[in-house]
Amino acid sequence: MSVQEAVRKPPVAKKPQVAIMNAIHDLPVLVARDLGLFKDEGLDIDFVTTPGMAQVTTSHFVKFDSIFDRPLDSVYNEGGIDQYRMCEWGIMKRAVEADAQGIRKRKIVALGAAMSSFAIVVARDSKAYEPEMLKDQVIAVTPNNGSHFTTLKMMEGFLEQQHVKVTNAGTMPQRLKALKEGKVAAVSLMEPWISVAQKQGLRILIESHSTRAEAAGDDLDGATLKKMFRAQARACEVLEKDPTPYLKYLVAETGGLLEEKDFQAWRLLNAPPTPYTRERWDDTYTWTVKWNMTVPGATFENTVDNRAWE
Numbered sequence: 370m371s372v373q374e375a376v377r378k379p380p381v382a383k384k385p386q387v388a389i390m391n392a393i394h395d396l397p398v399l400v401a402r403d404l405g406l407f408k409d410e411g412l413d414i415d416f417v418t419t420p421g422m423a424q425v426t427t428s429h430f431v432k433f434d435s436i437f438d439r440p441l442d443s444v445y446n447e448g449g450i451d452q453y454r455m456c457e458w459g460i461m462k463r464a465v466e467a468d469a470q471g472i473r474k475r476k477i478v479a480l481g482a483a484m485s486s487f488a489i490v491v492a493r494d495s496k497a498y499e500p501e502m503l504k505d506q507v508i509a510v511t512p513n514n515g516s517h518f519t520t521l522k523m524m525e526g527f528l529e530q531q532h533v534k535v536t537n538a539g540t541m542p543q544r545l546k547a548l549k550e551g552k553v554a555a556v557s558l559m560e561p562w563i564s565v566a567q568k569q570g571l572r573i574l575i576e577s578h579s580t581r582a583e584a585a586g587d588d589l590d591g592a593t594l595k596k597m598f599r600a601q602a603r604a605c606e607v608l609e610k611d612p613t614p615y616l617k618y619l620v621a622e623t624g625g626l627l628e629e630k631d632f633q634a635w636r637l638l639n640a641p642p643t644p645y646t647r648e649r650w651d652d653t654y655t656w657t658v659k660w661n662m663t664v665p666g667a668t669f670e671n672t673v674d675n676r677a678w679e
Contacts, residue, residue, distance in 0.1 A: 376539055379481065385415070386414070386449060387415070387597070388416075388444070389418045389450065391620040392561075392621075393483065394485050396454075396483060396612075396619075397482040397639050398606060399439060400604035400607055402593065407532070410597070424668045436512075442657050445475070451585060452586075454482075454583045455577070459513060463584065466664060467611045476491075477582050478583050478676065480581075482641060484606070484639060486560050486636040487558065488574075491503075491548070491571065491574060497555065499530060500524055500575050504528055505534055505552050508533075508557055509535070510536070510556075519543070520557040521660055523576075544557075545549035545558075545562065560619060561627055564633045594677035598641070598642040605640055610640050650673055654667065654672075
């Protein structure tokens with residue numbers, strides 16, 4: 370082959386690489402994969418599984434002062450993932466700070482499908498009966514991820530900012546262990562671990578749904594994202610009708626502590642991905658900066674890209 374022919378030859382297209390982590394966040398993706406909904410859209414996707422805080426097998430210990438060395442983030446930074454989702458504030462923090470740190474860029478490309486459930490849980494014999502009673506008491510969270518942000522959102526309605534105390538006690542099963550040993554006053558859990566806590570007789574003080582955001586690199590085009598989000602939207606319709614066939618993914622994360630009959634499926638809530646609006650950006654970014662969860666100075670224009678809807 371001549372040099373000219375080699376130059377003219379189009380590059381081999383790489384399959385989009387999509388992350389799968391905690392089932393509660395990624396259930397619409399799992400359903401769309403299992404039912405062939407991505408293939409119906411003409412997509413051939415590589416699904417990349419990374420450890421998450423909900424999985425009993427996870428040994429990775431995250432830190433407050435670093436987010437980009439976590440398993441999912443590390444894989445994305447090295448080009449092993451093109452698109453992923455996590456809590457809205459976590460995606461925002463990463464999109465804002467990656468550029469400043471010279472790490473692979475990512476943009477917020479949608480408000481995501483999974484409205485994941487989180488709860489603040491205390492021991493059965495705790496003297497805390499409502500959130501205000503946790504004033505200056507330590508709550509275990511995953512730093513700079515959904516349980517952290519959602520805990521602050523839930524608690525700020527009861528306590529002033531300086532009286533909300535959080536710490537890191539590891540994964541969901543590790544923080545439950547810390548709670549039972551009296552090392553923390555409360556823990557922030559997501560499903561399936563809320564159902565585990567209920568089965569074990571622990572007390573739920575408050576709970577809320579928490580929206581995902583979708584992130585992608587600049588090399589994933591809008592047409593592909595549109596098809597991906599359309600497949601997720603169809604998966605949400607399936608889950609709304611009957612999530613039972615897919616509870617196995619959630620129950621499996623507990624390593625045998627939960628059976629499908631014990632899982633509180635009424636907590637599952639999913640909705641089609643939508644554009645990330647400027648109003649949403651303004652409200653969420655202002656709140657995140659207020660809690661010192663990300664750096665100031667970012668804009669809607671350099672952080673959000675709704676190309677899937679163009």
